[in-house]
Amino acid sequence: MSALFFLAQRATAFVLAAAVAVHLGTILYATRGGLTAAEILARTRGNFWFLAFYATFVVVVAIHAPIGLRNILREWTEWRGRSLDLALALFSILLLALGLRAVLAVYAS
């Protein structure tokens, strides 16, 4: 793992520690409070802070997860080299695309 990967994974972990807590708190609030889907969407639609928070969350996950997965694959399999890096770059793009699509759907629908 290069120094920049190492730094990126640690830096994103800091953000995730806070973001996951907020995310879980939001889930608990939304479900235990008895909010309906329509009531949740009414709060998220057009809400800039919702968009900013979850877009950041998705970007950070798309950086953090592939780097960690790369380390695990290197330790537990023989997979090395450009094919591994390429596969994980695609995985990162997939996380980014699916995540942002979901965030935009809840923000703009």
Place this chain on the structure above:
Amino acid sequence: MLHVDVWRGGETGAFQTFAIARRQHQTVLDVVTEIQREHDATLSYRFACRVGMCGSCAMVVNGRPRWTCRTRVREVADGERLRLEPLRNFTVVKDLAVEMTQFFDKWSAARGYFEPGAAPEEDFAVVPPATPARQAADAGIECIGCGVCHSACDVVAWDADYLGPAALNRAWTLVNDVRDRGKAARLDAVSGSDGCQACHTHMSCTSFCPKAIAPTYSIAGLKRAVLRRALGGGQ
């Protein structure tokens, strides 16, 4: 009597059991030597100094890597049993002797050798012993390359290309050597995918080192130095 299960063979093989007389102050190396001299002359193992200076007699004794010359039987025997295996994470040559080439190749890959620079210095370097850099180097300098830490390391077991605690510890002593002129290349060498960042900080190396060196801290130092360099902070 002491019942000693000894690994016989190479990567594949089986344990052979020998019955050896218990003696006062007997070391594990004494036991291995007695087996070879009195019971089976074909047993292969490695030793040289017998006093903890050369680092050649390391083996796995009852599951733990150790110097056999500095390990008394009474300290490690499980009842009346001893189980002797070659060092883990090394290719077995035969019986208790392992191939050390890959281990020392990793020292080279980590640039674990002094780089004097293109031209020799004109005068002796003055290195005050109390400076933080010299103290950091002194903390890891006594390594004699026995391979115990490499055998104990889980990351080496998972990733055979990982440079390992001994090579990284050596690199760290040189990063802190003010006379060395190869620091940038060395930090590059230890920051690849198989370098210092792969360490999980399990601390097995530090736990098992017979010289009480803490390679884990050396590796942590390398991580900091590599990050500083990546962020443009020099070194």
